[in-house]
Amino acid sequence: MSSFAGVTVLDGHNQCHCEMSGVYASAGVDAGYHLLIVKGYSRTKEFFPTGENITSGHFVVGGHDWLLEYYPNGLDPSCADYISVYLTLLYDSDVDEEDVEVKFSFSLINQVEKQMPTYIRGTKTYSFSSSVPMWGIGKFVRRHTLEQSPDLICDCFTIGCDIMVCKDPKTKDDAGGTLPDIHQHFSTIVVD
Template identity: 60%
Template sequence: MSFAGVSVVNGGKHCACDTSAVYAGADSGYHLLMVRDYSRTKVELPTGESATTGLFTVGEYDWYIEYYPNGENPDCRDFVSLYVTRNTLYDGEGEEDVEAKFSFSLVDHVEKHKPVYIHGTNKTCTFSGSAPSWGSDKFVRRDVLERSRDLKGDCLTIRCDIMVVCKDPQTEDAPDTLSDMNQHFGHLLQNRVGADVTFEVGGETFAAHRCVLAARSNVFMAQLFGPMKEGTAMSSVIQIKDMEAKVFRALLSFIYTDSLPTMEKDSMEEDDMLEVMDEGREEAAEFEMWLQWLQDLFVAADRYDLQQLKLICEKQLSEHICVSTVTSTLALAEQHCCHGLKEACLKFIQVQSPSCLQAIMATNGWDHVSATYPWVVKELIAKLASNQRK
């Protein structure tokens, strides 16, 4: 992620913003918005009025950020609102649409400062001539912000990450010659035509096809066609324990379509999300649920010897390591013999600051790793010691 400059807002709208002239050039970059004299911005910028940064460049396009300390509209007057806008000429007429992902975060939230986090938590938005702005009208409640450590000395720093989604010129106008076999097999799973085996997982039943499962997984081959085969009778149901229904559903989806599905939310999870105080915390909760689902899917892939799915999950987990989850991911890597994922976790811990190391050691996952895999702790100590010698 390339650095795309910093803007400084001193007080309210009558104070100019100073932007360092940095050209990110790459398809992804981040810009820092430093708000000095935060209390003054609240007084001088009422609801609906904003301070605007200078222009910065990401993906060969110019952008700017709008900061609303009292909310962009009356419905969000108790929140700080943030918007990122693509700068257009001639009121946007004749401008090409730009597909991009973006994310706002406070600088102390280091786990969000990676392009992969944008992949995982934000949809692709179309910045067009008629709709050049996207953002968060309820980025954070002001009372929550003012009680937090993010506001220091009446100053705060906001980071905006932008990732421009590039189109492949070689395939953009090419005829659609890709196989649609995965779609047909996906429909076969959904409509259950010819299904000859039933599984019960987490109180739900799933119908599937023995030959498809056996062709994709050696474990299913042994389970369904080996000497100890299960579910021979059409009326019998194979019980699968220690797995959630949504994880098994994702496992079946990959077997039939050869692609990683999106996580499904159940109604209870959605109700819990509605109780979250602000959008920032809701986003963090969604990320934690997605990461837990991904870890469970990783375990399921290893259990049924689906190496491709296991590699996909391993890559995603490696790219989404953060302070709160690194120890649980490290334990999974050691338990399921994933050397690459283990090394990614150890390297992440190795470069953390002392305060972040303390936060990692305060997690329940650290106690589990220390008690179950003490040799991993020794490896980590050796890596940290090597830092001191450099």
């Protein structure tokens, strides 16, 4: 079972971050999940042009600090019709840190009570380093598709990010199975 690593609520220009720390350790792997709730989607789309993002609050999984980057109009012109989502490892510039092997996925959550992800993107292992601290999905969901879907409710939607950090390089392949199911936890999370 993965740990709840927090929730960030983005409301147009405003950001509210609720953090809970927890660590799940098994066979050299730590796992956790973070929820990014976007309220006022149409405002974020209007105020943040292609290439500009809104970030979540930082959260901890596997002993590392992370944040999510939400690009309402895509990371760059090649994905300007899409929402882009990236996971970023926050490095301490004073410390020479080793590469971090991570398996993660993003899912667009369809109505919390149904606990069904509409989209699940990204399930392979990535190597985060000080030179490449960010990995993600440039074409996570086409904006037009989201706007016509039941995932956008009252101008709001939720992205779940599930993360497994490989502590021991020998367990990288063993951890390569499936990510823990974050959707089993949603009934305990309430955000007004």
